[in-house]
Amino acid sequence: DSGVTQTPKHLITATGQRVTLRCSPRSGDLSVYWYQQSLDQGLQFLIHYYNGEERAKGNILERFSAQQFPDLHSELNLSSLELGDSALYFCASSVRTGWNTGELFFGEGSRLTVL
Amino acid sequence: AQTVTQSQPEMSVQEAETVTLSCTYDTSENNYYLFWYKQPPSRQMILVIRQEAYKQQNATENRFSVNFQKAAKSFSLKISDSQLGDTAMYFCAFMKHKDGGTSYGKLTFGQGTILTVHP
Numbered sequence: 001d002s003g004v005t006q007t008p009k010h011l012i013t014a015t016g017q018r019v020t021l022r023c024s025p026r027s028g029d030l031s032v033y034w035y036q037q038s039l040d041q042g043l044q045f046l047i048h049y050y051n052g053e054e055r056a057k058g059n060i061l062e063r064f065s066a067q068q069f070p071d072l073h074s075e076l077n078l079s080s081l082e083l084g085d086s087a088l089y090f091c092a093s094s095v096r097t098g099w100n101t102g103e104l105f106f107g108e109g110s111r112l113t114v115l
Numbered sequence: 116a117q118t119v120t121q122s123q124p125e126m127s128v129q130e131a132e133t134v135t136l137s138c139t140y141d142t143s144e145n146n147y148y149l150f151w152y153k154q155p156p157s158r159q160m161i162l163v164i165r166q167e168a169y170k171q172q173n174a175t176e177n178r179f180s181v182n183f184q185k186a187a188k189s190f191s192l193k194i195s196d197s198q199l200g201d202t203a204m205y206f207c208a209f210m211k212h213k214d215g216g217t218s219y220g221k222l223t224f225g226q227g228t229i230l231t232v233h234p
Contacts, residue, residue: 002159033220043206043224056221090160094220102148102167102210104220106160 003027006091006107014115018079021110025072025093031055032074033094033104034066038087049074081114088112117142117209121225128197129233135182136192136228138207144168146212149183149190150222155203163205166190168212197232204229 003026013019025032034046036059045058049068060066063081068074078085088111092104118141128134140149151163166174166183173181178198182191194201207225 031220035222042226043222045221045223048220058221088158092160092220102150102212103162103165104222109158109160111158 002105002107004091004093004105004107006089006110008110009108010111010113012113012115013081015081015083017081017114018077019081019112021076021078021089021091021112023074023076023091023093023107025074025091026105029093029105030072031094032068032072033092034060034074034076035090035092035106036087037090037109038084040084041087043090046076078112083114086112086114117144117147117211117223119207119209119223119225121205121207121228123228124226125229125231127231127233128194130197130199132197133193133195134197134230136194136205136207136230138190138192138225140188140190140207140209140223140225142188142209142211144211148210148212149181150208150210151179151181151190151192152206152208152224153201153203154206154227155200160206164192194230199232199234202230202232 005024030051037043046060048056066076088109090109092106147168149166153161164176178195204227208222
């Protein structure tokens with residue numbers, strides 16, 4: 001158990017809909033990262049938040065947005081969903097002072113299926 | 116931009132034998148981390164081993180060891196005494212060292228290698 005909690009584990013929805021994925025980082029971790037794993041694109045970095053502030057963006061679509069709340073949990077919002085958005089979405093967190101390890105702790109992922 | 120290449124889509128090995136998974140990467144950075152992550156059927160991404168580029172000594176974690184060749188930009192994973200529980204997808208990944216924070220924590224993954232351990 002990595003200590004990172006993601007909900008829901010599975011989600012099935014229709015094209016054009018909007019969903020929210022939630023992530024609770026490990027206790028004490030200030031950084032949250034979102035990754036997407038799909039058959040076409042593999043594992044891709046989406047976005048990084050540190051203590052409520054956006055720090056880096058990767059290949060995140062404009063239809064997607066994220067935020068990190070004062071209690072450090074994060075939400076990834078996916079809107080106007082398309083078939084190609086079907087993927088496994090991972091959240092990861094890292095220790096606030098252990099930067100020299102570079103280690104990220106991953107949740108179990110949220111499997112999104114768009115029909 | 117960094118790229119990570121895993122040229123072996125699938126590998127198989129007999130239980131108790133040794134297997135090596137290959138990974139090459141391309142970067143202009145001098146300071147970085149390299150990782151091997153394991154993703155079993157449960158989907159969880161599990162860190163197997165980590166290497167800091169400035170360290171010449173190859174990292175070792177129990178049955179797992181790496182052969183890090185910085186000049187060749189190669190980072191292979193050797194699994195000794197393979198066990199059935201090692202069956203999983205293995206990902207090689209690259210991360211820039213702390214550089215002011217803009218890309219910190221951004222992992223660039225390879226395509227993955229499916230490893231099957233046979234009894």
